[in-house]
Amino acid sequence: MFNPMIWRLIWQATGETLYMVGVAVVLAELVGLPLGIILVTTERGHILESPALNRVLATVINIGRSVPFIILMVAIIPFTRKVVGTSIGTTAAMVPLTVAAIPFVARLVETALKEVDGGVVEAALAIGASPFQIIWKVLIPEALPSLVLGLTITAVNLIGYSAMAGAVGGGGLGDLAVRYGYQRFRTDIMLLTVIILIVLVQAMQMLGDWAANRMSKK
Amino acid sequence: MIEIRHLTKIYTDGQRETRALDDVSLKVEPGEIFGIIGLSGAGKSTLVRCINMLERPQEGTVLVNGIDMTALDNRELRAARQRIGMIFQHFNLLSSRTVFGNVAFPLEITGVPKGETKERVLELLHLVGLEDKASSYPAQLSGGQKQRVGIARALANRPQVLLCDEATSALDPETTTAVLDLLQDINRKMGLTILLITHEMPVIQQVCDRVAVIENGQIVEHGPVLEVFTAPKTGEARRLVRGVIEIDIPEDLLQRHSNNGDSILLKISFIGASAGKPIMADLMQRYPVLVNILFGRIDHIKDTPFGTLVVELSGKSAALNEATEYLARQDLQVEVLRDV
Numbered sequence: 001m002f003n004p005m006i007w008r009l010i011w012q013a014t015g016e017t018l019y020m021v022g023v024a025v026v027l028a029e030l031v032g033l034p035l036g037i038i039l040v041t042t043e044r045g046h047i048l049e050s051p052a053l054n055r056v057l058a059t060v061i062n063i064g065r066s067v068p069f070i071i072l073m074v075a076i077i078p079f080t081r082k083v084v085g086t087s088i089g090t091t092a093a094m095v096p097l098t099v100a101a102i103p104f105v106a107r108l109v110e111t112a113l114k115e116v117d118g119g120v121v122e123a124a125l126a127i128g129a130s131p132f133q134i135i136w137k138v139l140i141p142e143a144l145p146s147l148v149l150g151l152t153i154t155a156v157n158l159i160g161y162s163a164m165a166g167a168v169g170g171g172g173l174g175d176l177a178v179r180y181g182y183q184r185f186r187t188d189i190m191l192l193t194v195i196i197l198i199v200l201v202q203a204m205q206m207l208g209d210w211a212a213n214r215m216s217k218k
Numbered sequence: 219m220i221e222i223r224h225l226t227k228i229y230t231d232g233q234r235e236t237r238a239l240d241d242v243s244l245k246v247e248p249g250e251i252f253g254i255i256g257l258s259g260a261g262k263s264t265l266v267r268c269i270n271m272l273e274r275p276q277e278g279t280v281l282v283n284g285i286d287m288t289a290l291d292n293r294e295l296r297a298a299r300q301r302i303g304m305i306f307q308h309f310n311l312l313s314s315r316t317v318f319g320n321v322a323f324p325l326e327i328t329g330v331p332k333g334e335t336k337e338r339v340l341e342l343l344h345l346v347g348l349e350d351k352a353s354s355y356p357a358q359l360s361g362g363q364k365q366r367v368g369i370a371r372a373l374a375n376r377p378q379v380l381l382c383d384e385a386t387s388a389l390d391p392e393t394t395t396a397v398l399d400l401l402q403d404i405n406r407k408m409g410l411t412i413l414l415i416t417h418e419m420p421v422i423q424q425v426c427d428r429v430a431v432i433e434n435g436q437i438v439e440h441g442p443v444l445e446v447f448t449a450p451k452t453g454e455a456r457r458l459v460r461g462v463i464e465i466d467i468p469e470d471l472l473q474r475h476s477n478n479g480d481s482i483l484l485k486i487s488f489i490g491a492s493a494g495k496p497i498m499a500d501l502m503q504r505y506p507v508l509v510n511i512l513f514g515r516i517d518h519i520k521d522t523p524f525g526t527l528v529v530e531l532s533g534k535s536a537a538l539n540e541a542t543e544y545l546a547r548q549d550l551q552v553e554v555l556r557d558v
Contacts, residue, residue, distance in 0.1 A: 117308075117310070119306060119308050119310040120310050120311070120312060120313075122272060122306075122310065123304070123306060123310035123311075123371075124323075124327075125272060125299070126270055126272060126299055126302070126304040126381075127299065127300065127304075127323065127324045127327055127371075127375075128295075128296040128297065128298075128299035128300035128324070128327055128328070128375075129296070129327045130296060133327055137323070137326065137327075138312065141312070141314040141315070142312060142313060142314050144314065215314075217313055217314055217355040217356075217357060218313050218357050
């Protein structure tokens with residue numbers, strides 16, 4: 001059906017997508033996880049109560065989440081150039097992907113940690129645990145299945161975003177779909193990229209569900 | 219061991235102020251089991267949380283083993299909390315950890331070495347009778363088993379004081395008895411001071427040495443359990459005691475025995491040693507009266523037997539008077555339910 005060159009393009013594009021999404025997820029978790037933890041623990045009545053910090057952080061995160069990805073991508077081009085030296089290509093696309101995912105991850109982490117029973121935190125306080133010990137030994141382990149599900153949602157979302165990044169020269173499956181499928185009227189290539197995206201999303205979701213299920217002892 | 223002085227805690231919700239605790243003072247002696255009883259909303263939960271500063275009181279001091287808990291900074295408070303065990307109504311176990319991991323948790327917090335931790339955890343699991351559940355997760359346990367894990371966890375760092383926040387309220391009566399037996403056992407073996415709060419009078423009856431009754435944030439009555447049970451002074455205490463050892467004599471029984479002419483109805487309460495004396499036989503030998511026993515029961519308040527008897531005495535009115543006086547002279551409480 002396709003000549004070998006097209007297949008090579010498809011493989012390459014799939015690799016780029018996985019690379020973009022993989023790196024962006026890891027970086028976004030690295031920043032978003034602590035932000036989510038701060039968001040929860042600085043709430044009134046929690047272990048690091050600080051209403052002012054909480055309000056500022058919540059506002060910044062909400063602003064981050066309100067900017068449409070396509071606009072964010074363009075708006076932070078100067079920043080992207082500063083970080084990776086270029087504003088075109090797969091590596092450059094990772095910067096806006098990461099930036100867009102950070103507030104998203106922070107909110108998902110917040111939701112996951114809020115599910116932890118307040119009584120368990122109280123028990124840890126009564127035992128004499130420090131705030132750091134409570135975060136590390138109580139909040140994160142207790143919320144782990146939810147955190148993993150959140151990670152899965154983030155990865156799936158980023159696959160969608162990465163296709164958008166492709167539209168402006170970021171590489172990956174989205175880029176392939178636009179350049180070959182749309183601009184050269186190759187409906188078959190378009191269809192194949194969509195199928196690959198569906199398979200990727202499905203596989204990630206299944207993996208995430210399986211892992212979360214295994215971790216849950218409830 | 220625990221001394222609470224003039225404790226006041228006020229919750230503010232917008233404009234409204236609620237005095238959850240209002241100038242509460244009490245003292246718990248080393249080695250005793252002290253109960254605080256009250257209805258929900260009376261302030262008992264706030265009181266127990268103020269002891270390890272899970273709640274900060276606005277006024278007053280809390281001394282635990284001589285340390286003023288209200289004056290500690292964060293680090294000192296954490297160290298002090300490690301010396302105070304606490305168990306909860308809903309157990310509050312870590313669902314992601316096994317039974318072993320839950321009991322090991324406080325030892326991890328204090329930085330006990332791994333080998334020592336293992337030894338201590340197994341010892342504690344043996345104490346609460348859960349050696350075979352070490353690798354189970356809390357979700358696989360029954361309520362009673364969960365509370366046993368809670369107790370083992372609370373004892374891990376060898377505390378001098380154990381706080382029990384409605385520890386048996388989520389358990390059925392049989393499991394409650396088993397958990398209370400365990401607490402009493404620990405109290406005897408280790409001399410651990412236990413402060414428990416509850417809304418269930420049978421809990422107080424079964425294990426406590428002394429009790430305080432709390433109502434609207436104030437201690438309205440306190441003293442040895444036997445005293446509060448047998449001679450409650452306040453309305454709140456009477457309400458709580460009623461139904462546990464108070465008796466309701468059926469109305470028709472009273473009616474049936476009301477037109478017998480020369481008879482009176484008495485309620486006699488025996489406490490401790492007097493429960494063993496043959497008072498009724500004695501009475502019939504001394505005075506020309508007939509004793510008809512209508513109702514009788516024996517309860518235990520902690521380890522002291524406490525008997526109640528409702529009797530009908532019949533005979534000549536002079537003999538009845540003498541007999542009643544005789545009874546009143548014995549170590550008994552006599553209440554005339556119906557006169558001649």
